[in-house]
Amino acid sequence: MSVSSSNRSQKLLYLTDEQLLQGIELMFFAYKGFTSDPDRILEEFGYGRAHHRAIHFINRWSGLTVNDLIDILGVTKQSLNRVLRQLIEDQLVESRVGTEDKRQRNLYLTLAGEALEKELATAQQARVRKAFSEAGPEAVQGFREVLENMIDDGQTAHIMALRKEQAR
Amino acid sequence: MSVSSSNRSQKLLYLTDEQLLQGIELMFFAYKGFTSDPDRILEEFGYGRAHHRAIHFINRWSGLTVNDLIDILGVTKQSLNRVLRQLIEDQLVESRVGTEDKRQRNLYLTLAGEALEKELATAQQARVRKAFSEAGPEAVQGFREVLENMIDDGQTAHIMALRKEQAR
DNA sequence: TTGGAATGTCAACAAGGCTGACGTATTATA
């Protein structure tokens, strides 16, 4: 435990402008590192970050609909469609007509799609694993708590909806 | 202290694929939230994230050179110049010929620039402060340790160089 | 049967990355 102080201003030292500024820059630099490894791989395939995000969440929630993906990514259907069309043409993603609602399209990774997903995930996980293991389990727990509190409420709602869907 | 186990596999539970995957998605969603508030303000001014980043670091390292900023942001001079030109035209940033090396340009925020910087910082800090205070000081420390380990080594070198410069 | 939802697609545009090329001071060096 830290050397605690009964002084309230002492207790809140971690919320000073300087601490917040450091946190803000940390987010900027860390996010750059976080995306750098997958970015290099994607470049070889002529893809961008948008493709990675689509592949990631299609893998995560296999069979999710186009609208699900739009909600998660927070982009327009036109923007997503451009990326999705490429991935389908390149046979990394399969789009199947919905069984219950035939207007919907359920998205799945093909074997080739899974292979690329794995390659991207491995690269990204390596960096996160390094960061986690060097910081230790307690630090990782703190990392999680802070980031969870930074997320917009609307975002988590979409994920909750998918959890329910998948539970069916 | 946590309920520790002598079993090594138990100790490394925080490094499972599932934990890493959660960490990766947390980074994605948290970064989206992190940028959302400044983005709304910037839109009113017809600026983008690139302008925010320039303004932030010119404020942080007042008088830094164009090359310093290029190194920090990790963009090309052409890309930065487009943004910088607007900010100088709009009188938010001032570019002064270097005193020692007249080839260099030292960058400063004008009063108007400082005003926008403050507005952006206040919005962004509010979210980070909320996340920090809800998570608590120990969690913030963990957040810092993990993110620091995610940053590329090259990045920190640029910051170190600026620290030295400013110490002069 | 009819309105609205889900999807796909076309067009046009903007931000913000990139490369390559060129010009101009200014400084460093051979």
Place this chain on the structure above:
DNA sequence: TATAATACGTCAGCCTTGTTGACATTCCAA
């Protein structure tokens, strides 16, 4: 002192990825 290298600005052109608006199709549900 002549030459090379550096810092900066700018022009042109390209790419990715976001946006809005419009329109067609298919299908569900009231």
